[in-house]
Amino acid sequence: MKREFLSGRRWNNSDSASVGVSSVYEEELLPDHTQRLLRESPALHRYAVTLTCDQTEAEDLVQDCLERALRKWSLRRPSVPLRPWLFRMMRNLHVSRWRRLRRHSNHIGLDDLEDQLQAPASQQDSAELKHLLIRMLALPEDQREALFLVGVEGFTYAEAAAILNVAEGTIMSRISRARARLREAPRASERPHLRSVT
Amino acid sequence: MNSQAVPPIAEEDLVRYIDNELPAERRREVEAYLKENPEAAAWVEADRQIAVSLRTAYSRVKAEPPSLVEPSRGRWLPRTGIAASIAAALLVGVFAGWSLKPEAGQPGQQPFLTDALTAHRTFTVEVAHPVEVAASDQRHLATWLGNRLNHPFRIPDLRVAGLTLMGGRLLPSGIDPAAQLMYDDEDGKRVTVYLRRGVDGEPKFQFVKSGTEQAFFWSDTAFTYAVTGDMPRPELLNLAHLIQTQFDPSQQSN
Numbered sequence: 001m002k003r004e005f006l007s008g009r010r011w012n013n014s015d016s017a018s019v020g021v022s023s024v025y026e027e028e029l030l031p032d033h034t035q036r037l038l039r040e041s042p043a044l045h046r047y048a049v050t051l052t053c054d055q056t057e058a059e060d061l062v063q064d065c066l067e068r069a070l071r072k073w074s075l076r077r078p079s080v081p082l083r084p085w086l087f088r089m090m091r092n093l094h095v096s097r098w099r100r101l102r103r104h105s106n107h108i109g110l111d112d113l114e115d116q117l118q119a120p121a122s123q124q125d126s127a128e129l130k131h132l133l134i135r136m137l138a139l140p141e142d143q144r145e146a147l148f149l150v151g152v153e154g155f156t157y158a159e160a161a162a163i164l165n166v167a168e169g170t171i172m173s174r175i176s177r178a179r180a181r182l183r184e185a186p187r188a189s190e191r192p193h194l195r196s197v198t
Numbered sequence: 199m200n201s202q203a204v205p206p207i208a209e210e211d212l213v214r215y216i217d218n219e220l221p222a223e224r225r226r227e228v229e230a231y232l233k234e235n236p237e238a239a240a241w242v243e244a245d246r247q248i249a250v251s252l253r254t255a256y257s258r259v260k261a262e263p264p265s266l267v268e269p270s271r272g273r274w275l276p277r278t279g280i281a282a283s284i285a286a287a288l289l290v291g292v293f294a295g296w297s298l299k300p301e302a303g304q305p306g307q308q309p310f311l312t313d314a315l316t317a318h319r320t321f322t323v324e325v326a327h328p329v330e331v332a333a334s335d336q337r338h339l340a341t342w343l344g345n346r347l348n349h350p351f352r353i354p355d356l357r358v359a360g361l362t363l364m365g366g367r368l369l370p371s372g373i374d375p376a377a378q379l380m381y382d383d384e385d386g387k388r389v390t391v392y393l394r395r396g397v398d399g400e401p402k403f404q405f406v407k408s409g410t411e412q413a414f415f416w417s418d419t420a421f422t423y424a425v426t427g428d429m430p431r432p433e434l435l436n437l438a439h440l441i442q443t444q445f446d447p448s449q450q451s452n
Contacts, residue, residue, distance in 0.1 A: 041261075042261060045259070046256045046259065049256075049259055055259075055260070058261075059261070062261075128251070129251055129254055129255040129258065130255065132251050132252060132255050133252070133255040133256065136252060136255075150217050151217070151249045151252060152249075152252055152253050152256050156217075157214075157217065157219050172210060172213055172214060172219070175213055176209060176210065176213045179213065179216075179245050182248050183241075183245065183248065
């Protein structure tokens, strides 16, 4: 089906069979903004997983977002950084979709999610990482998002605040609460005595 | 250190400290505080560890490449070309490592490519008889090859790309005959266009590289084509576009 869609003739300025040519070179054949969008898709996927807690929904969301971004590209001011622009767009899509479906955002199929995490059997820490991610996704959405944007994607509080449309102080307090929850490891034996500071 | 002037360190400061959100001065104050408060330092360290682990965990989430290509979505109005570009780029990963091996369901492509590349190698090095019919007899060449290939075609004019027609020849290729057109540039570098009746490939350009030769190949409703040369790939792609446009049946006048 992917291939059929490529059957248009005027624009097949790219090619699928490549031998000994790096993918970077492939991308050179694409329009600049398309390349830029493609480079953002892994980050978008991470955010989509954070928002939806569901692999399939996340993929749909990324797809919707990239399609929308292409349609809206000409409306984007060049001075606006790309990733926050995309994140805001995807978040809006997520919110409207959530409203439409009236879905509970926090229903996670933990087992499903576990299956979706790539974990080489040899990796000793993989079980722990899976577990951490699942607990991350089980946080309330506002905390999860704030921690994701700052702690995983490396946005500043100001940037995260702009994406989520809240005050910087709100970002800080959400992150603080998220971290406190994650610190409270259910495996108390592994992470003891970390609840109080003062 | 003037500890009297330092406002007490609050949890908020530690959170901001972890996220690099403190002004330099406050940051130093927090660092001094952490040295004297191992429990708080452990708290900060634990949070940092969690942050590192989270990033690692996220990096392991499997992501199907977004496929902006599903026709069922049907929302592409104006910019299908971009969609196709994206789709093609995403397919690159899928097809990385693809060589002259044909895919299942595309029988005949391998012989086609092998023949095209072999013909290119055989005749581009030929000094005395690179072509069977020279470009000086271009009209005859077109008619003759069109007759033998059982479908009329116009010999592509590649002069805008700096390539002059040298001539062409008829070649055996499987059960059908094939035609090879040869062009050269000012430096004598040769490019061949190889075509055979029948639709073995796909309308989109596909790329193969074999030794120093690189080729783009594609099909339209009449022929399967390969353009082969030893030149930078984007140039070769431009050439493929140029040839495709001139072979477009909807633009054929003859």
